[in-house]
Amino acid sequence: MKTKKIFLSAIITLTFLSCSKDDLESSSQSNQSEKTVLNFANAKEMQSKIDEIEAFKISQEEQIMQKLLQRSNLKAPTLVDVKNAETKNLTEVDKNAILEDVKFYHQEKLKAIYSERAHFGFTSIQSIADEINFSKLIDTELNNKLINNYKNLFFEFNHQYVSIYDKISLVAQPNKNISISGKVLNLRDHKISLPINNAQNRTINEGIVCSGYNNFIQITYHCTVGASVLQYDLAGNTWVETYFNNKLSCLVLSNAGYVLYQCYFFTNPGSKANYLVNAPSNAGYSLSFPSGIGSQITSFGVKTTGTVPQYVGASGNVGGTFSVQIGNTGSFLSVSGTKYF
Structure with a gap:
């Protein structure tokens, strides 16, 4: 089992670009200066690029976290901080302060x-x-345009858009190619190395872990499984690579509906999904749910x-305590609960 590694944030430094409406319009389209074909010497090199992009995204999220905390002169909470905090009633002032932070986020x-x-x-x-997920609140026109232009590449669950592909979506481009060892990959016949069979993300369980404050905050879970066929040698021996994703998301109710917001996920130890098979000759698979920030x-x-x-x-369970900050109040709002599925 390979689990996602949360590290390298100190290695990567970023300079965020300005974000005007013109930027939103132009950046949503591929332009001629972008790479038309991504060439990789082998599957290992492609995986290395995927890992690099993931580390870059993690570093970005941590920098945004620091900006959010600085806006309210806060420090990141620990689980002890969250559990010892007084239960707070959500006022309209609090709600508006959170939504201002959501917009900033x-x-x-x-x-x-x-x-x-x-x-x-x-x-x-x-x-x-x-x-698509982060223009919903900021720019409805752009959001609708992106959905209409690329709807065949995504499916929607729990108010979010997700690629129909697995991690290859981090290096795959719409209507463009990926080349590995000189062979062009057909994304519809998704493959990591050589001959491949249809493999698309398949949601097999999802729902709400917990919610609070009249459903103002929701924590959702999502279990996905997919498979691709890899050919390892010239004799034609093939193996099936099955991939699994356990995802947790934090949603806040805005005037645009539920939108994503940064959260401190203190997930209970023992939270996991057991992936079930219908043939007794094949063992199932177990994957834990993560803790973290985002x-x-x-x-x-x-x-x-x-x-x-x-x-x-x-089947399995997922639970914990999940906390979001309330802008300009010096405090956090938390929801807790466990979902058995």
């Missing part, structure tokens, strides 16, 4: 998306998904087998 996220594109020299499918956090796992397991569902 979305503006910074859009800047970060365009900074990522400038840094790596291309517009990935994942960055478009991010742009509007969305994900744990990722991979299992390689010689057959094609048919994963038909996921």
Whole structure:
């Protein structure tokens, strides 16, 4: 199992780009200066680029976290801080303060998306998904345009747009190619290395972990499984790589509906999803839910087998305490709960 590594934030430094409406319009489209084909010597090199992009995105999220804290002269809370805090009633003043921070967060996220594109020299499918999710509150016209132009590349769940592909969406571009070892990949027949079979994200369990303050804050979970076929040698021996994602998201109710907001996820130890198969010859798979900081956090796992397991569902539990800051008040708002599924 490979789990997502949260590190390298000290190594990567970023300069966020300005974020005017003109920037939003122009940055949502691929332009001729961007790379038309991403060439990788082998699958390992492509995975290295994916890891680099993920580390870049993590560093961006941490910088935005610091900006949010500085706006309210706060420090990041610990689980002890959150559990010892007084239970707070949500007033309209508090709600408005949170929504001001949500708007600021979305503006910074859009800047970060365009900074990522400038840094790596291309517009990935994942960055478009991010742009859809974080333009919803800021620019309705842009949001609708992106959804209409790229709707075949995404599915919607729990008020969010997600790529139909797995981690390859971090390097894949709409209507452009990826080349590995001189061979062009067909994204519709998604592959990590050579001959590939249809593999798209498949949601097999999702729902609300907990909510609070008249559903003003919601914490959601999402379990996804998919598979791709890898060919390792010239004799044609193939293996199936099945990938798993456990995602937690924090949503706040705005005048544009539920939108993502940065959260401190203190997830209970033992929170996990057990992925179920319908054939007794294939063992299932277990993956823990993550803790961390962000509007969305994900744990990722991979299992390689010689057959094609048919994963038909996921059971388990996820719970914890989840906290968001209230701008200009010097405090945080928390919700807690556990979901068995």
